[in-house]
Amino acid sequence: MLIENMAMAFHAIRANKLRSFLTMLGIIIGIGSVIAIVSIGDTMRTMFTDLYKDIGITQAYVSYGYWNDDWRQSDYFTLDELELIREAFGDEIAYIDSNASVSTEVHAGRMSMNFQFQGITERYMDVQPVNVIYGRYLNEGDLLGRRKNVVMSAESAEMLYGTENAVGRTFRTTIYGYTDEYTVIGVYKKEMSPFQRLMMGGSSDTGEAYIPETILTWPNDTFYYCHVFAADSADMTDFMNRLKAYIAKIKDRNPQDYYSNTAVEEMGSVDSVMGALSAAVGGIAAISLVVGGIGIMNIMLVSVTERTREIGIRKALGARTRDVLIQFLTESAILSACGGVIGVTLAVTLVTVLGMALSLSVVIRPAVIVLAVSFSAVVGLFFGIYPASKAAKADPIDALRYE
Amino acid sequence: MFDQWRKKENEDSVLRPECEDLIRLDNLVKIYDTGAVQVTGLDHINLTVRRGEFVAIMGHSGSGKSTLMNIMGCLDRPTEGHYFLDGIDTAELSSDALSAVRNRKIGFVFQSFNLISRTSALKNVELPMTYARIPRQKRADRAMELLELVGLKERAEHMPNELSGGQRQRVAIARALANQPPLILADEPTGNLDTAASVEIMEMFSEIHKLGSTVVVVTHEENIAAFTDRIVRFSDGRIVSDEKNPNPAEGSGRIHAGKLYAPREESEREEEEGC
Known part of the structure; x- marks a missing residue:
């Protein structure tokens, strides 16, 4: 029926x-x-x-809370402290740096363009893999020696030198008032979806390059952020609590004085x-x-x-x-x-x-x-x-x- | 097969044995209450129609014959009195039980054909069987058989508006026969037809009757009533005469309804014995 x-x-x-x-x-x-x-x-x-998966889901930032009035010089982080934190957490931290970066104008021959330099350590490759197509990535020697070497994106190299293979090429730029000559030791390519490119901003006329963070933290080696990648995203909340507690301890502060921001939360x-x-x-x-x-x-x-x-x-x-x-x-x-x-x-x-x-x-x-x-x-x-x-x-x- | 669909129908408890008196009207009164005025449609009617009779109910409009037709067709209920159809007191039935009674006991033929528009002749003939829950294939086969018997096999897929009046009425007759009902109830079946088609239709009723079916035709035309063998005349809601028609008009014999109304086979009848 x-x-x-x-x-x-x-x-x-x-x-x-x-x-x-x-x-x-x-x-x-x-x-x-x-x-x-x-x-x-x-x-x-x-x-x-x-x-968020692309930019690292375990990524997190910690800084001394902007809401606190009693700011002290010692609230800045130092590279030694980052080293302490890394040792304290061992394998739990996949990567740690100062999140230092600088935006400046570079000159190569008659060519001038704006660049965004991101200060990293040689281990950044582990958490944000890129494809090094020419030359090499930054190494420990570059970091410790504060060598004026950079790893440049292929697009930036193309724009600045007219060729992707820019290994050995140099440019002049001024960072923190010091004008120096820098050498391109490697060129990388990073696969990105059109959407990611869109969301990451980065207008196409600004160049991008990695630079040893020790150059950007110099001369006084202090900075505002502690930037980490946890090894595992499973329990970010607990990890962040312990991280802040540890930082508070070495800084002689209260854990709740620290501001933190994780990719997981943001996502x-x-x-x-x-x-x-x-x-x-x-x-x-x-x-x-x-x-x-x-x-x-x-x-x-x-x-x-x-x-x-x-x-x-x-x-x-x-x-x-x-x-x-x-x-x-x-x-x-x-x-x-x-x-x-x-x-x-x-x-x-x-x-x-x-x-x-x-x-x-x-x-x-x-x-x-x-x-x-x-x-x-x-x-x-x-x-x-x-x-x-x-x-x-x-x-x-x-x-x-x-x- | 038949047993199956019988069991499914819980209303079937009312579809009881066949009785000698197919229709018995017992002091039937129908009063139309229009609020201010009460109009008597039927005034204490007593009438019995035996199984196998061919009866004409005659009267002018307003004589009460349509009211009687509605009650005999289980479309309406009497105000007083009883109507026994095949031994069933219809006054006590729910509207769904009445639907089941109409479905199994009565085959309707209307003046205005009342085929469902935009629906093929075949589907129209199938309709009563659909409501009797007869399986699809069996239904289609029987509908086709019936259409063949009324001479419209080639028109099976035609829509009612593609058929002439006479053809439409033949489809309606095929439909009326679909569930092999004991009673064929025709309300002015020739009212919308020309003379030739009228004769054709009445011949068909004659054939159906000869095969043992009970046919009641409501009409106001003498020459239509002449085909029947009993004429009951109505006036002002009362029976004024009820007489035999000694010489019913004969069909030309053109229509051989041999298989048209095959009475139910014995095996099917068995469980309905006893009254």
Whole structure:
């Protein structure tokens, strides 16, 4: 009987193609926009997650709290202290540095351009692997000897020297008021997604290079941040608490005086903001589903009135109240579910095409699709109840007499 | 097969044995209460139709024949009195039970055909069987057989609006026979047809009757009533005459309804014995 009802429903929907389509439109738009918005939201979240994975999910910063009034000179970190921390935590810390960086203008021959120098140690390679295509990476000797060597990105080398193979080339720049000549000892390439490139900023006309952090911490070897990569992201909270406690101990401060910021936390907050945003927009889109449902109810009421005679015939021939009720409920549910299927198809097409245009890998969760189509059927069922019960209650004699 | 769908129907408890008196009206009164005025549609009617009779119910409009037709068709209930259809007191039945009674006991033929529009002749004939929960294939086969017998096999996939009046009424007759009901109830079946088609339809009823079915035709035309073998005349909600028609008009014999109304086979009948 269910198959009969579905066949009858499809028959009735086909009999009035234009009207059925217009009726579905509300559901098509509703389901379509919900799916599109949720998919866009999911895609963004995935991209942010990937981005955080790229920049290191175990990355964290600690500094003396900006809210404290009694700042002392000793609140700055020193390289010796970093060494102490590294020894105290052993294998738990994958990498530690001063987070020193400087932005300055460099000159090579007649060429001048802005550069961003990031101060690192030779072990930075372990946590942020790059592909050294020419020359070598920074080594311990460069760090300890404060050698004026840099490892430059391939794009920057291309811009500054007109060639990627810039090993051995030199440039002049001024760091902390001291103008010196620096040598390119290596050129690296880093794979980045277009989205990551976008999010990392770094306008294409600014060069990038790694420089021994000892050059940037010099002359007094003090700095504001302690920048670490934990070996394991499993329990960042506990790790951070112990790290701050240890720092507080060696600095003779309270652990709560220290400010810290971890990639995991940041990712979590980005994720929850994005989640809330897409839920809110999706919720607004869902209102159109209700409007679509009312459209279905409206047209079903018209249909029931138009088909009063048919209902009378069916009842005369033996249809029970329940049979008529189920017939019309099935019809409105199928009408709505068809709208849902069309809406999903449109949304998936739209999002996929959009993703291809922006060369992003789009995330469309099958669960969302199943949920959306089921929900549209439920909307149809719900808004079909009143028209269907009206049809089912029709008195066969009155219905047969209806012209 | 039949046993299966019988069991499924809980209303079937009312579809009891076949009785000698297919229809028995017992002091039947129908009063239409329009609020201010009470109109008497039927005034203490007593009428019995035996199994196998071919009865015409005649009367002018307003005589109460349509009211009677509605009650006999289990579409309406009497205000007072009882209507026994095949031994079932319909006054006591719920509306769903009445649906089941209409489905199994009555085959309707209406003046305005009442086929479902935009639905093929075949699907129209299948409809009563759908509500009797007969399996799809069996239903389609039987519907096709019935259409063949009324001479419309080639029109099986046609929509009602693609058929002539006479053809539509033949589809309606095929539909009325679908569940092999004991009673065929026709309400002005020729009212919308020309003379030739009217004769054709009445011949068909004659054939159906000859095969043992009980046929009740409501009409106001003498020449239509002439096909039946008993004529009951109504006026002002009362029976004014009830007489035999000694020489019913004969069909031309063109229509061989041999298999048209095959009475139920013995095996199916068994469980319905006893009254």
